Amino acid sequence: xxxxxxxxxxxxxxxxxxxxxxxxxxxxxxxxxxxxxxxxxxxxxxxxxxxxxxxxxxxxxxxxxxxxxxxxxxxxxxxxxxxxxxxxxxxxxxxxxxxxxxxxxxxxxxxxxxxxxxxxxxxxxxxxxxxxxxxxxxxxxxxxxxxxxxxxxxxxxxxxxxxxxxxxxxxxxxxxxxxxxxxxxxxxxxxxxxxxxxxxxxxxxxxxxxxxxxxxxxxxxxxxxxxxxxxxxxxxxxxxxxxxxxxxxxxxxxxxxxxxxxxxxxxxxxxxxxxxxxxxxxxxxxxxxxxxxxxxxxxxxxxx
Amino acid sequence: xxxxxxxxxxxxxxxxxxxxxxxxxxxxxxxxxxxxxxxxxxxxxxxxxxxxxxxxxxxxxxxxxxxxxxxxxxxxxxxxxxxxxxxxxxxxxxxxxxxxxxxxxxxxxxxxxxxxxxxxxxxxxxxxxxxxxxxxxxxxxxxxxxxxxx
Numbered sequence: 407x408x409x410x411x412x413x414x415x416x417x418x419x420x421x422x423x424x425x426x427x428x429x430x431x432x433x434x435x436x437x438x439x440x441x442x443x444x445x446x447x448x449x450x451x452x453x454x455x456x457x458x459x460x461x462x463x464x465x466x467x468x469x470x471x472x473x474x475x476x477x478x479x480x481x482x483x484x485x486x487x488x489x490x491x492x493x494x495x496x497x498x499x500x501x502x503x504x505x506x507x508x509x510x511x512x513x514x515x516x517x518x519x520x521x522x523x524x525x526x527x528x529x530x531x532x533x534x535x536x537x538x539x540x541x542x543x544x545x546x547x548x549x550x551x552x553x554x555x556x557x558x559x560x561x562x563x564x565x566x567x568x569x570x571x572x573x574x575x576x577x578x579x580x581x582x583x584x585x586x587x588x589x590x591x592x593x594x595x596x597x598x599x600x601x602x603x604x605x606x607x608x609x610x611x612x613x614x615x616x617x618x619x620x621x622x623x624x625x626x627x628x629x630x631x632x633x634x635x636x637x638x639x640x641x642x643x644x645x646x647x648x649x650x651x652x653x654x655x656x657x658x659x660x661x662x663x664x665x666x667x668x669x670x671x672x673x674x675x676x677x678x679x680x681x682x683x684x685x686x687x688x689x690x691x692x693x694x695x696x697x698x699x700x701x702x703x704x705x706x707x708x709x710x
Numbered sequence: 711x712x713x714x715x716x717x718x719x720x721x722x723x724x725x726x727x728x729x730x731x732x733x734x735x736x737x738x739x740x741x742x743x744x745x746x747x748x749x750x751x752x753x754x755x756x757x758x759x760x761x762x763x764x765x766x767x768x769x770x771x772x773x774x775x776x777x778x779x780x781x782x783x784x785x786x787x788x789x790x791x792x793x794x795x796x797x798x799x800x801x802x803x804x805x806x807x808x809x810x811x812x813x814x815x816x817x818x819x820x821x822x823x824x825x826x827x828x829x830x831x832x833x834x835x836x837x838x839x840x841x842x843x844x845x846x847x848x849x850x851x852x853x854x855x856x857x858x859x860x
Contacts, residue, residue: 408858425772425774491749494751495751502757502773506769510768520723
């Protein structure tokens with residue numbers, strides 16, 4: 407298997423090629439990543455469904471239930487992100503346990519990745535992996551974030567439809583009013599509605615959405631044990647037509663350019679002469695000097 | 711090597727699938743291993759209780775793991791481990807290492823080694839020995855794979 411065979415395998419939807427390509431994108435040097443993405447960029451057209459929410463509200467369970475239902479409407483692939491350990495860099499990925507049975511039955515491709523300590527709820531290469539899954543002929547890609555906090559909102563830049571999963575008892579109406587994750591949902595799901603306080607939770611979220619003029623954004627209460635109200639959720643996903651082309655493109659472009667700039671400047675900072683004069687100067691002035699000198703180099707080399 | 715900043719394929723975290731491919735609910739040992747492997751900087755996937763051998767191989771292919779670590783404490787290792795190897799051979803998967811563990815009598819070990827299942831550690835084995843063995847097998851697999859893409 408060299409990379410050309412790999413690309414052919416992706417376009418034919420071969421699971422082993424897709425899996426290996428994802429490993430290369432995650433782990434390898436930028437050269438093979440660029441090669442893979444450049445040759446598959448224009449292939450495929452999928453709806454990316456983002457699933458986000460705090461830890462333990464049932465994101466993986468919901469995916470395990472909804473993925474087989476969605477597969478009646480087209481090919482489904484799943485990408486789940488789990489957190490890496492800040493101490494060892496390792497991770498334990500457990501989302502597969504909640505969905506394995508239904509996946510094997512329907513032959514759905516599912517991949518779990520570690521976030522490799524990247525902030526925002528996704529991993530650095532989630533965009534590239536979504537692109538590979540898209541090129542493999544998927545109609546729906548379900549993207550699960552790590553159990554997110556209030557500020558893990560990167561998902562809204564990748565997903566076409568962002569589903570925020572919540573559960574009863576997570577807080578009062580002030581929590582629902584706060585910014586961050588409560589603003590990014592295209593649909594709000596309250597799981598575990600058999601629990602006490604579920605109607606209060608739905609009411610609080612509904613009221614907050616009405617305050618910010620999002621009357622059309624639905625709040626759906628579901629129960630993953632009896633598969634209650636899943637049909638409403640499914641209808642909403644299937645009938646969703648908005649595509650997020652621009653945000654997706656901008657996010658990736660920004661990431662690539664920033665990475666390039668970061669590498670350039672950090673090389674400069676690491677290799678600078680730290681004489682006593684430099685250390686006496688305040689860091690703001692030094693930073694200005696570095697940026698000015700780099701700008702001159704950039705002006706000369708590329709934009710002329 | 712800085713955590714989370716790996717760029718070379720051979721140096722990226724080792725990916726391990728932990729599985730108990732038969733009717734066996736004793737998962738305390740496998741939890742201890744999962745934690746130990748995570749603390750050793752590996753990406754660990756646990757297949758959950760009662761997966762079929764087909765599901766184990768399916769998971770291993772989808773996740774593109776380097777090592778499948780099989781554990782059984784009920785004495786069915788010669789049948790269950792062999793099922794996993796057979797399905798892998800049928801699907802043409804030759805670039806994933808398989809290691810074993812559990813209650814495995816010494817006289818069964820040669821048969822398992824012959825199938826390509828190494829390690830076969832019993833209770834009381836120091837975690838360091840298991841981790842070193844997994845790292846060794848993963849390095850072999852990574853070498854094998856790296857040459858495919860040059």
